[in-house]
Amino acid sequence: MGKLAYILDGDNVRHGLNRDLGFKAEDRAENIRRVGEVAKLFADVGVICIASVISPYRRDRDACRAILPDGYFIEFVKQEIQKDCFTGIDDPYKVPLNCEGTLSFSYESPQAIELLTTMLDMFVCNNGDDRNKKLSD
Template structure:
């Protein structure tokens, strides 16, 4: 997998250390509770993202920074969540890592199940992922694992290696601080 949950938790910890209230909405956890009635069909993925967006808005309304860590493959669903959160309170993090790396990091064996046909509609295997468009503020990790923002900021790898989750979280924090997202 790409490491979404690991980076989300590291970011949450770093924000907490700086005095911010945070909550991580993790896709796996949500699929076992709030969204357990949903499959991975396109319409259910849309409903999954809609529900997460609504919950994230409730947290934001209460003054809590909500970090949603999940696969949201369809641009229209991400745009719908963005529309729920006024004043640019939606920051998209896109981890654009090679599929081979995601498969190598897959402790649950989901890619293997998808490749053998036991899971249908799996993002990156038999279902597409629609990358963010460049006219919206968005962070993503490119194939060389540079953290890139569409407003063009490039944070380079350290020593030619993939940054640790903590380092990635620090990169996102720097952006949030620089752009005034963490002001009271």
């Protein structure tokens, strides 16, 4: 039996829900906060949510992790992120201290898909299949 899943793509979210935000530090923080809240709403109804966003600030990623129960926030970072990720000349990317995985290959590669699928399988096994379970309970 399959699982419902949705990908929150950062570009798509910025064109709709977050179109009022720019790229200053406070706007980036609000963008990630909103994405985290939307991801939590999906999780509340049993939908696996994958948020694919550029999140340069560790504090914002940690805030998203904090609003979800343990095990519901799984963070991956691209190994070459510091040279590949351009977030602004004076706005460096803060590398995660406790991410669950590092991708050293293209996101579209078979290896990346296999790694992410394995992590999702582990998540489902660890959290059961109770679609009526609310995260806010």
